[in-house]
Amino acid sequence: MKCMVIVKASKGSEKEGFKPSSEILAAMGKYNEELINAGIMLGCAGLKPTSQGKRVRFSGTQRTVIDGPFLESEDQIAGYWIWQVKSLDEAVEWVKRCPNPMLEDSDIEIRPEYEEADFAA
Known part of the structure; x- marks a missing residue:
């Protein structure tokens, strides 16, 4: 199954100019290498x-x-x-190994x- 693993923003990550420490960057780089x-x-990807950013609100036309x-x-x-895993449980196990991405x-x-099967009649 494919899944999106979402790093939720924090007050710190929403601050203008937030820069993770070199320790966090190194730990996340190692973790990403393990996933690869x-x-x-x-x-x-990391998001600004x-x-x-901008939002577009839809209301009718x-x-x-x-x-x-x-x-x-x-x-x-x-x-x-974006991960390809065997199950949601496998994804949980991988996330539990992740270094804390925030301060x-x-x-x-x-x-x-x-998946296509989710829409089958």
Whole structure:
């Protein structure tokens, strides 16, 4: 199964100019290498804070552009991986091995992608 592993934003990651420490970068680099070597990681990226983003709100045929930053940092995404794993349990085990990507308490969410079988009648 494919899944998106979402690194949730924190107050620190939403600050303008947030830069992870060299220790965090090294630990995450090592972890990413383990994911690649295991054949699990299909892609990954870190995202700039919402202050540098935009949203487009859809209401019928109207579109409204909203400039960041967006409130509630714990509901935002700071980065993600795309993984190919055998099960959700396997993804959980890999996430438990991940170094904390933030300088403070943080959350990582795992979301399976829909598969064709999910839409079968």
